Amino acid sequence: MNSEKRLAPASVVLLFLVIFFAAGYILFPLVRLLKQSVQPAGVIFSFHAYMDVLRSTFVEAAFNSVAISLLSVLGSALIGSFLAYVFHSFDFPLKTISSKLVLVPLALPPLVGVISFMFLIGESGILTRGIATLLSIAPSHFALEGWWGIVAVHVYSFNVYFYVFVSSALSQLSESHGSAIDASLSLGASRASTIRRIVLPMLTPSFIGASLVTFMASMASFSAPFLFGGTTRYLTLEIYTAKLNGNDANAAAFAVLLSIVSVSFLLLLRWYQGRKSYVLVSKGSGRRSTVPHSPVVRLFAVAAAMVLVILLSLPVIIIVVLSFVKEGSWTYQILPHSFTVQNFVKLFGDPRVFKPIANSVEMALTATVIVVFIGVCASFLVVRKKFIGKRFLELMMNVPFGIPGTVIAVGLILSFNHPSFFSAQSILIGTFWILPLAYAVRNLPILFRSTSSGLEGLDPGVEEAAWILGSSGWQTLRRITFPLLLSSLVSGALLVFINSLGEFVSSILLYSYDTKPISVEILSQLRLYNVGGAAAYCTLLMILVMVAVGISSKISRVTLAE
Amino acid sequence: MAELSLRSISKSFGQLQAIAPLDLEIHSGDFFSLLGPSGCGKTTLLRIIAGLEQPSGGSLFLNQEDITKLLPQKRNIGLVFQNYALFPHMTVFQNVAYGLEVLRQSKNEIRKKVESVLEKVRLNGKRDVRVPNLSGGEQQRVALARALVVEPRVLLFDEPLSNLDHALRLETRGVIKQLQKEAGITSIYVTHDQGEALAISDRIAVMDRGIILQTGTPEELYFSPANRFVASFVGRANFFTAEICKGGFAINFVGEEELLVVLPEEIYIERKVKGETKSTLGSDLVSTNACGRIIDVQFSGAIVEYLIEFLDQKIRATRSSGTHKAELCAGAEVMISLPHNISRKVSRE
C-alpha cells in the first residue's frame, strides 16, 4: 500500500498528538517516579532504595504477586473461556439475559465488591453461614482469605476479559473458518481433538491478549490484596506500606520494579505471540459452524454455565439487598430481616447527592473521549503505518495497564504540580482535568487493544475498494473504516467508560471538592460506617452502568443500520 | 474507451524485485489477461495500474495522460477483488451506490443507475439484502456491479472467479465477457488459469517471476509459444530433443539449444501389437519408432488425457473421448506418432 511508504501530513499531525500524549502523560510521569527512586531527598544519585527494597520484602512480595497473577490468569481463562464457549455453541432459555449478566462484574466497583463479598463468602457471609449450618461445622473453615481470597476476587473480576476476547474470536472463527472445523470432523477427528487441535490453536491470539490484560491487571490490582490478602505480601501493598511509612524512595523503587516485572511479561508474551501467530486470512464467504455436542454434554455444560452466571451476579444482588437493609440490623443472622427505603430517602435528602454522580459521568465521558481519540489514532498508526519508534509507541500504549493506579496518580501529581510543557504551562493538580487524564492514561490500553485487533481483522481490500470508487481518505474513514470498527470501538469505549465511572485508587489522590467522584463518595459513606448508604449509592452506580451498556449497544445498532 | 500503456514499470519490495522493468500496451476496448503462476507479480502489476501500489520506476499512461502519480481515487479505474472486498455493513444497493454517492450524483440518478446495473447482473431481487447474507456467486456479481456502475475507463479483475465452483465459474465468466463487450470497457484480467485466460481474452500477457514472457492473442500463445515456459503453461506442451524429418524421427537432431514443442492433442498413440513394428498411419503422421507405457488415464468429459512414460520423460497426450479405446489403459504399451509437419521450437532455457 502506498500509504505505508510515506506518512501523509494528516498522519504526521496525528502521530505528533499521540506522541505528545504518550510522552507527556505516560512516559514523563514514569520518569519522574524513576527519578524519585534514585534521588531521595537531598541526594544526587543513589541505589540505596533498591538495595533496601531487594534486601527486605521485595522477593517475597514479587513471588506472591507473580504467582497469584498467574493463578488469576489460569482461573479467569478457565471460567471466562468456558462461559464464552457455552454461550457461543449452545442455545438455551434465558441465554440473552445471561450473556449480559456475565458482564456484571465490570459494573461493581472493587470497594463495594469487597463489602458484598464479605456478606457473601466472608466468615459471616450468607453462603459460609448457610453451608456451615447445613453441615454443622465452624464457618471459619470456608472463609476465603490470603492467596485464594485474592485469586477468587481476581477471577471474579477478570474472567470477563477472557469472556469478551474469546467470544469475539469464536464468532469470527465460526464465520470465516467453519470449514476448518467441518474438515477436521469429516476427516474422522473426534470432537475433543477437533476442539484441541483446531479450535484452540485458532483462538491462541485472543487467549494471549486476554492473558496479558488479566496478568497486568492482577499485578496492578490493589483493592483485592488490600482487602482480602490478610497478611499476604503483594507488590502493590508494599508500595502502599512504604508510602504510609513516609519512605517515598522505597515506594518509588517498588513501583519501578513492579513496572519492570509487568512490562517483561508483556514483552515475553509479545515475543511468543510473534512466533505463533495464525494469520486468519478469509477469502470469500463462509458460514457459521460449530463443533456439535451430545445432549448430555450440552446439558451439563449449560447447567454449569448457569450456576456460574448466578454466582457471578450474586455480589450485585447482595449490594441491592443491602441498600434496603436497615442499618445495623443484619449481624448474627444468616439472612437479613428488616428492610427499609430509609437509605435511599436519606441519600436523596442530601441536596448534593447528584453532584458526585454528575462529576463521575462528566469525567468518565471526558476520559472516554480522550481515550477514543488517542487510542484510535495510535492503533491506526501502529497497525497501518511504518515509522521509526513504532514498537516503542506500542509499548507505551500498553504499559499503563501494568502500573497500579496509585503509582500513576503519584506520577501525575509529581509531574503536574507545577507548570509544565505538557500542560501548556498551567498547573493541573486541583483542576477538573487531572482526573479524566488519570482515567484516560489508566484505560488507554483497553481501547488501544480492542481497536488494534479490530483494525487488524479488517480486510484492507475493503478500504482500497472504496478508494478506487473515488472515495477520498476522509470519506473512506467516515463511511467504511469507522462503521466497520464501530463494534470493537464501542465495546472498548464502554469498558473505558465503566472503569472510569467507578475508578477509585487514583481518584482518591487527585480529586478536589468540585470533582468528587462517586467512588470517593461511597468511601465517605463507608467512613461514616453507613453501609446501607454506600450500598444505595452503589446501586445508583450500577444502574448508571446498565444505562451506559444499553446506550452503547443502541449506538452500534443504529449506526450499522443507517 | 481508453488505452493503457505501461513504460518500463518496475517494482521492488526491499531487496526483492517483484516486477522487472516492463512495457505493455493495452488497446482500447480489449479484454486483456495477465496470466501466470501465483507469485509471478501479476497482482502487483494490477495494483500498480489501480494506484494501490506506487511503481519503483517507470510510468503509466492512460489515453496519453501520465497517471503514475495520480491517487487511486482520481484514476476512474474499476477493480473487482479476489475476495470481493464488499462493504459488509451495507446492503447490495448501498454497496453499488457507494461509488456514485461519493461522486455526489443526485439520488434519482443513483437509483436509476444502480437498478439498471443490478438488472444486468440479475440481482434486482436482492437489493436490500446485507451482503454477508449472499451466496458466493451473488457476492461476486455485487462486486462486478459495484465496479461497473461508475463507468470506469478501465476495469481490472483480480482472479474474480477463484472462489466459485466450476459451473458457476463458467457462467460468471460468460456474464463478465458479455458485460465487458456491451460496455466496451478496456479490461485487464488477472488469472492463473490458462483455460480461463484463453477462453475469455482478446490478448494475453504471460508472466513469470516479474517478467512478461510473451504477449499475444490466445491463438498466438497457444500455437506459437515464444519459450518453454509459455508453451508449458499455456499449451501444457511436450518437449522433445528430436526432430521430425522426412520418413522418420531423429533423436537428438534438434540443436543442443532447442527443443521441439508438441501439443498433447497432436500426439497419436495406438496399442502396440506384438511383432508389429509398422503402424497403420495416415500419410500426415510419422512414427517415432519408439514405445511408451501409459501410466495414467484421466477421463474428463469431452477429452481423455494419457500420461505416458516415453524415452525417459513423461509426456501428455489427449484424444477426444469418442476415439478412446478400452485397450488404452494404464500399463499398456503404446506406439507414439507425431504429425510430420511440426516445426515449433523453443530454446532449452
Added chain:
Amino acid sequence: MKLTFSIFLSFIFLSCNPSNKTPLVVYSPHGKDMLQEFAKRFEKTHPDVDVQWLDMGSQDAYDRIRTEKENPQADVWWGAPSTMFIRAAKESLLAAYKPTWADDVAPENKSAHDFWYGTFATPEVIAFNSRLLSAAQAPKDWDDLLDPRWKGKIILRYPLASGTLRIIFSSIIARSVKAYGTGKEGFEWLQRLDANTEAYTPDPTQMYLRLAREEAEVTLWDMPDIVFQAEINHYPFGYNFPKSGTVSLTDGIAIVRGCKHEKLAEEFYEFVTSKESLILQARKFYRIPARGDIPRDSLPSWITSTHFTSMPIDWSLISQHESEWMEKWDAEVKGKGNR
C-alpha cells in the same frame, strides 16, 4: 460522531464553574456530617467564602499534603493524631499559627513551635461485642488480650494504615523501652497479640461489621467511635478502659505551609475550635474536647461520667521511632505469631 462532539462541547461548558467565591480547602477525617455542618456555619458568617472540605482518612490527608508539597492545594488540615502532625512539622509541611486559646491546652497536647494544637482527646479502649460478652467477661487490661482464650477472637485495624493502632502499638513498644531499655519485649508482646488476632481489616467499617457480625469478639479502638456506633447505629458494642492505664491520643488541627488563603485559614481554625464549636462537636459528633477550660456541665454525660487512668507516654520517643517500629512490625511480626 456529531453526538460525541456535542457531548464533549457541553462538558467544557459544564466544567467551567463560574463562581467568584474564595475557595477554602479543608482536608479532614471528621466525616461528611460534621464537615457539612461546620462548613455551612462558617459560610454563614463569611458569605464570600466557599468551604471545600475533602473528607478522607488522616493518613490519606497526610499523604496528599506531602505529595502536593511543591504546590499545596489544602489550606487547613483538620484532624490527625499528634504524632502525625509532629512528623509533618518536621517535614516542613505545616505553617505556624498561635490560636487565641493556646494557653488553655496542656503542653503535651500542642506543638512547641505552634505548628499544631490539640482539639480532641481520644482515649483508646478494649471494645467487644456485647451480645457475646459482658464487660466482666471481656478483657480488662492490655495483658488480658494475650490469654489463649482470645485466640482467633481479636480483630484489629491494619495498624500501618491506622493512626489509632499505630499509637497503641508504638506505646506498647515505648513502654518496653522505658522498662527494659529495649523494644524487644514490646515486639514479643505484639507477636503474642498477633497470634491471637483473627484478622487485620483494611478499613474501620469492615472492623465494625466483622465485630458486629460475630466473626470476632474483641478489638482495640477509640472510645468516641465505639460510643457513636452503639448509640447511633445500634451496633452491639461495649468497651473497657485498660486497668493499668490507657493511651490517650490527641487529635489536632494545623494550617498547611504555603497555602493559598492563609488569613481565611486562620479564621476557619479559630471558628471550629471556639468553645461553642467544641461543645457542639461533643454533643452532636461524639468528640471529647482536649482543652481543660470547657465547662463540664455543658458536656454530655458520656464524657463527664468517664474516668480512666492514662498511661504515661514519651510522645517524642514515639514520633521519632514510630515509622521504624511499624516497618519492623510489618516485616517481622505481622502474621508470624504462628496462627
